Amino acid sequence: MRSILSDSSLISQVEAIDKLSSILGSLKETEIxxxxxxxxxxxxxxxxxxxxxxxxxxxxxGYAVKSLCTPGKFSLKxxxxxxxxxxxxxxxxxxxxxxxxxxxxxxxxDAVVKIEDTRSEDGKIIIPSKVDFGxxxxxxxxxxxxxxxCLEAIPLSRQKLLVFFQP
Numbered sequence: 541m542r543s544i545l546s547d548s549s550l551i552s553q554v555e556a557i558d559k560l561s562s563i564l565g566s567l568k569e570t571e572i573x574x575x576x577x578x579x580x581x582x583x584x585x586x587x588x589x590x591x592x593x594x595x596x597x598x599x600x601x602g603y604a605v606k607s608l609c610t611p612g613k614f615s616l617k618x619x620x621x622x623x624x625x626x627x628x629x630x631x632x633x634x635x636x637x638x639x640x641x642x643x644x645x646x647x648x649x650d651a652v653v654k655i656e657d658t659r660s661e662d663g664k665i666i667i668p669s670k671v672d673f674g675x676x677x678x679x680x681x682x683x684x685x686x687x688x689x690c691l692e693a694i695p696l697s698r699q700k701l702l703v704f705f706q707p
Contacts, residue, residue, distance in 0.1 A: 586691035591681035598639040600676045603658060603665055604649035609633035610671040613664040620644055636665050645677055652676035 551559070569583045598604065605614065618628045619638040630637055630648035637646045638655075645652065651671045659666045684690060 582691050582693045584693045585689050588684045588686055588688050588690050591686045592684040593678060593680065593682070596645040596680050597678045598641055598643050598645055598652045598676060599678050600652055600654045601641050602639060602652045602654045602676060603636040603667070604630055604639050604645050604652050605636045605667065605671060606630055606633060606649060607651040607671045607673045607675065610651075610653070610667050611669055613661075613666055615663075616665055620646060636667075650674065650677070 572580065603614070603616075604620075612633065614636040615634050617630070617635045617637050620626045620628075620640070620643045622640045622643045624643065626637065626644055626646035628637055628646055630646050635648075636653075637649065639645065639652060650673050652675060653667050653671050654676065657667070657669065659668075
């Protein structure tokens with residue numbers, strides 16, 4: 541830089557910080573689309589207004605089941621495709637509901653068994669092994685719970701700029 545500008549033409553560190561502080565002080569808060577936020581600084585903390593996901597979902601293709609009822613033979617009560625609301629419940633230890641990856645877990649189920657870990661025999665679904673509670677389930681809010689701070693503001697002040705620019 542000194543080959544381009546002489547030392548006498550450069551402003552002091554304090555003057556540079558004062559100029560930057562005045563620019564930052566005159567900035568106005570503006571809302572922008574998330575897709576335009578790369579490289580921007582948030583002026584305030586942002587908290588999730590909702591749970592993500594907003595429903596408990598299957599993380600695999602398989603059968604929604606009550607985990608305490610496994611292993612065993614089960615009747616297929618129906619199927620929930622992705623994007624559908626379940627019209628049936630897993631009410632007893634004899635029921636399973638087929639679910640797609642990402643589909644809503646029917647009421648009463650607390651686990652999903654991968655389809656490849658089951659077999660079909662005489663119209664029944666056989667689950668040969670014990671299934672743990674919560675297996676293959678993405679619970680409500682498991683990605684981002686409501687109220688969680690998901691973006692922290694970076695307050696800029698002259699004092700912080702001085703600390704940042706200390707030699």
